[in-house]
Amino acid sequence: MCETPPMGSQTITADAAGTWKLGDLPVHRVGFGAMRLTGSAAFHHGTPSDRERSIAVLRKAIDLGVNHIDTAAFYFSSLRSANELINRALAPYPDDLVIVTKVGPHRAYDGEWGTSARPEDLRGHVEENLRQLGRDHLDVVNLRRMPKYDSIAEHFGALAELREAGLIRHLGISNVTTRHLAEARAIAPVVCVQNRYALDRPDPATDELLRICGELGIAFVPFFAVAGEAAEQGATTVHDEDVRAVARAHGASPAQIRLAWTLHQGPHVLAIPGTGNPDHLTQNVAAGAIRLTDEELARLNAARHKAG
Numbered sequence: 640m641c642e643t644p645p646m647g648s649q650t651i652t653a654d655a656a657g658t659w660k661l662g663d664l665p666v667h668r669v670g671f672g673a674m675r676l677t678g679s680a681a682f683h684h685g686t687p688s689d690r691e692r693s694i695a696v697l698r699k700a701i702d703l704g705v706n707h708i709d710t711a712a713f714y715f716s717s718l719r720s721a722n723e724l725i726n727r728a729l730a731p732y733p734d735d736l737v738i739v740t741k742v743g744p745h746r747a748y749d750g751e752w753g754t755s756a757r758p759e760d761l762r763g764h765v766e767e768n769l770r771q772l773g774r775d776h777l778d779v780v781n782l783r784r785m786p787k788y789d790s791i792a793e794h795f796g797a798l799a800e801l802r803e804a805g806l807i808r809h810l811g812i813s814n815v816t817t818r819h820l821a822e823a824r825a826i827a828p829v830v831c832v833q834n835r836y837a838l839d840r841p842d843p844a845t846d847e848l849l850r851i852c853g854e855l856g857i858a859f860v861p862f863f864a865v866a867g868e869a870a871e872q873g874a875t876t877v878h879d880e881d882v883r884a885v886a887r888a889h890g891a892s893p894a895q896i897r898l899a900w901t902l903h904q905g906p907h908v909l910a911i912p913g914t915g916n917p918d919h920l921t922q923n924v925a926a927g928a929i930r931l932t933d934e935e936l937a938r939l940n941a942a943r944h945k946a947g
Contacts, residue, residue, distance in 0.1 A: 653704035656927025659858055659907055661707075661779050662809040662830040664737045668902055669927040670707030671700045671920070672862065672913030677719035679915075683750040687718035688915045696917050697728035703924045706735045709833075709860070709911040711783075712767045713746040722771035730773050739831070740768045741813055743783035743794065755785035758797040765801055781811040781833050784819060791819050792826065799827035811860075817848050820857075829857055831909075836861035838900050839879065841943055853905045860909045864901045865894045865923075881942040885935050895922055899929035900939050 653667035660666070676693045679685030700708070714721035722740075729736065742764035745753040756764060761782075768777055782798055784791050791812065801807050811831035812823050823829050832852050836845050836859075852859040886896045898910050912923040931939070 650703070650921075651925040651928045653706070653924050653927060655925075656902055656910070657906065659909060660830075661737060661739070661811075661858055662828070664778060664809070665735075666707035666737050666909065667704060667927070668906075668909050669705065669898070669924055670709060670909060670911045671697075671705045671923075672911040673708060673710035673721040673725060674714050675913040675915050676721045676724050677714060677915075678716040681714070682746070683716060685716070687716045690719065690724070692917075693719065693724050693915055694728040696915055696920055697725060699917050699920055700924075701729065701733060701736070703921065705924065706733070707737050707739065707909065707911070709739045709741075709862075709913075710772075711741045711744075712764065712771055713744050715746070715750075717750065720771065722768065726771060726773045732774075737778045738772060738774070739779040739781065739811070740772075740777055741781040741783045741833070742768070742798070743785055743813075755787055756794070758793040761794060761797045762801060762806075765798075765806055769806065776805060777807050779809045779811055779830060780807045781813045781831065782823075783813040783833075784815050790822065791815065792822050795823045796826050802827060811858075815848075816844065817851055820848065820851065824855075831858040831860050833860040833862060835863050836901070837864050838882070838897050838939060838943055849904060849908070853907045856907065858907050858909050859905065860911060861901055862911065864910060865897050865912050879942045881938050885931070885939060888935070889929055891926070891929060892922060894919075895926035895929060896931075896939075898923060898926035899931055900936070902927060903931055903936060 653669045656668035658665050658667055674681045678687045710721050742761055743756050745756055747753050782795050798810055809830040810827055813833035834845050849859045882893045882896050886893045901910050914920050
């Protein structure tokens with residue numbers, strides 16, 4: 640593999656990570672997750688963000704070449720809505736920007752989680768995203784499977800109808816198994832699968848799902864790749880010594896190595912790190928230029944298996 644460009648003062652843009660297509664929509668493999676735009680931690684955790692700073696982060700992401708933003712109508716804190724911030728910061732939207740949203744979970748206005756959506760509820764979820772984002776259609780909508788539903792056929796079928804109606808361009812699924820992927824593909828094309836996946840979280844079933852997605856040409860989009868076990872609370876500060884050693888060798892942060900490892904899992908793997916910090920945003924995008932050696936990958940993979 641080629642050596643990593645130095646993590647120095649030069650500005651590294653999102654195209655350094657290469658590209659993949661969500662259906663017919665090309666995106667750079669390092670995107671941006673909007674969950675952390677609304678506060679110091681996701682949802683009702685932490686303190687609400689500074690509005691102007693969040694808007695500045697979004698605009699900087701575009702300046703750095705990011706053209707894939709992951710969001711949801713249920714990404715909000717007591718004062719901030721991720722979708723509203725995206726609309727305010729970026730509309731009229733760049734022609735190449737792909738906004739991916741998700742439906743299924745529901746939060747009431749007070750922030751409490753509501754009952755998982757029934758299939759007939761999903762049109763309302765889609766229209767709420769359309770309204771908040773100021774769009775007449777959604778580029779990609781992921782059906783987020785909730786644990787109470789073993790099958791996704793009815794829910795995915797409802798979204799497929801909305802795709803036929805022109806409200807959605809492409810469909811994806813989230814929090815699923817290989818069985819759910821087969822179930823969805825029997826109904827309509829699937830352009831992406833979004834599951835929890837991280838260097839320090841061994842998961843043979845998700846490894847297999849990632850592999851199958853690669854064979855089918857479907858994007859695999861991990862969430863919490865940097866956050867690890869911290870999940871909604873934000874990026875983890877717990878890093879294995881192997882991660883730290885590889886980071887030192889590249890003049891990079893452990894978080895950047897976690898992202899680089901994620902991207903090395905296949906050309907169809909996309910990263911969507913989220914942040915409300917402009918400096919972290921720059922570092923996340925720069926991670927797309929890191930090229931890990933075979934020896935470094937072997938060391939990180941060995942540490943991952945040990946964690947299991």
